[in-house]
Amino acid sequence: MKPTENLLSPKLSRRKALVYGAATALSTPFVSRAWAAPTEINMLAWYGHGEPDIVAEFEAANNVKFKPKYYAGGDNMLGLIAQSPPGTYDVILSDGEFVQQLNAAGYIEELEAADYPFDDMLYEDFTKFPGHWADGKLYSMMVRFGHLGVSYNKNAITAEEAMSYSCFWKPEVKGKVGHLTGTFPASA
Structure with missing residues (x-):
């Protein structure tokens, strides 16, 4: 196309219009998702688990932004959840002993076990960690362990x-x- 040609002019051939349309359509998947606003993830967690040194790399790689609400102690966590409308928190970081209570109260949803790396666990016992499973269904995933x-x-x-x-x-x-x-x- 010559610099003086107008894309909308009647001189634009059908062939050129199809070429430009196809080029535009084919380039769409390559538009960076970084241009999109990050997805916000509301997280209820122990203090510090939503700080940049912990989550920044994950946020950048996945175009998300954690919005943490911190608690001190499992009883406080249960109280915050009980007083919040369903769906307030997308992620809950809890101690293992509270997972059963969260599940019994209907505060958490079943997870898809195939989405998690059970073949990469430190110990075989962690693949079926008591309390994280109920009736053969996964409700929580261990994210860290310490001696x-x-x-x-x-x-x-x-x-x-x-x-x-x-x-x-x-x-x-x-x-x-x-x-x-x-x-x-x-x-x-």
Whole structure:
């Protein structure tokens, strides 16, 4: 087409119109989805799980934006969900022991098990983690796992005894045991 030709002029041939139309139609799938506004995902989670250092890479790769609402403690989480209209949260990050309660209350939906990498689990036990499944249906997926370590006084407990949690109940250490779970210390 010459620079002086008008696309809408009667001189535009049928052939050129078809070529331009086909080129436009074929280029549509290649328009970057980055031009589209990100999909917002409302997430109810423990503090920090929606911060940029945790979610930024996922957000960029999937054109989504997490809108976190944080809670401290499973009871607070259950209260927030109970007081919210259905559909308020797209994702709930919960401790495993609360999944059964969420399911029993009808707050969560069944997940499609085929969508998750069960062949890539650290331990075989995690593929059918109790509470995440009900009647053979998946309702929750484990996203992280950690071991609780034991620090001990070598003068009170041997290395062999420290290999079992039963060392916490030795009469010699009664009143001298501490335990850190998450950020909440407990002593006994």
